[in-house]
Amino acid sequence: MLAIERRNQILEILQRDKRVVVSDLSSAFEVTEETIRRDLEKLEKEGFARKTYGGAILNESFNIDLPFTVRKKANVSNKEYIADIICSMIEDGDHIMMDASSTAVYAAKHLKNKKNITLITNSIEILLELSEVAGWKVLSTGGMLKEGSLSLVGYQAEKMLENYHVDKAVISCKGLDMERGITDSNEMEAQIKKLMLESASTKILAADSSKFDKISFTRIGGLDNLDYVITDKEPADTWKQVFQSTKISLKYE
Secondary structure, eight states: OOOHHHHHHHHHHHHHHHHHHHHHHHHHHSOHHHHHHHHHHHHHHHTSSSETTTTEEEETTTTTOOHHHHHHSSSSHHHHHHHHHHHHHOOTOOOOEEEHHHHHHHHHHHTTTTTOOOOEESHHHHHHTTTTTOOOEEEEEEEEEETTTTEEEOOOOOHHHOOOOOEEEEEOEEEEEEEEEEEESSSHHHHHHHHEEEEHEEEEOOOOOOGBTTTOOOEEEEGGGGGEESSOOOHHHHHHHHHTTOOOOEOOO
C-alpha cells in the first residue's frame, strides 16, 4: 500500500470515529508505530488531524477541504437519500449543472435512467460516471485540476459557465447560516458554485443536516440565491421559518 493510500484510510477512520490510536493503526496496517506517527504528522501539517498522546483526533474545522476520496465515503446513506430527492426533481430533457461535490456524484448515479439530459459539470468523477450513458450530452467546464478534489476550477471553467443557461443547478456547500448564507472552504470552488447558481432558472442546494448553522471560509451567496434546499432530515422550526420567509422550498422526504 502506498503511503498516501494509508493516510487516506486513516483519515476515513478519523472521519468515522473522530480519533485514532497509534498502536491500533500499526496493527491494522501492519507497519511500525513510527510509520504511523509520521502519517499522523503529515495529516496534522495538512490540517486534517491534531496529534495527541498516543494518537490523534480529527480537526473538525469547516474550513478544511478533505480529499474527494475521503468525502465520497463519508455519510453515504445521507447522500444517497438526498440523491433520490434530487433525481425526483430532474425531468427528461432537462439542462442541468452539477458541482464537484460528493453528493452530486451520488445524484448523477441516480439520474442514469433519465432521458435526453444535458449536463454541465466541473467534476471529473461525474464525467467518468456518465461516460457510457447513451442519449445524454455531457459537457466539461474545462479548467485547472484542483489537487485532491477531482474538480476543475479557475478562469477557463468560469468562462465556460458564463456562456450557458440551464434549467436547474445543483450545488452543495460546507456551511449554511441564517446570517452569512451559503459558504464553502475553497474560494475557487465557491466561485464555480456561485456561477452555476447564476446560470440556472432553478437553483438547488443539497446540504445534509450537519451543514446547518455552520460557517465556512468563503461565501457562495445569500439564502435569497436559492429556490430549493434538499436535506436528509427535518430541520429546526427556526430554519423552516427562514425558508418560508425567503420563499425557499424545503425538501427532506
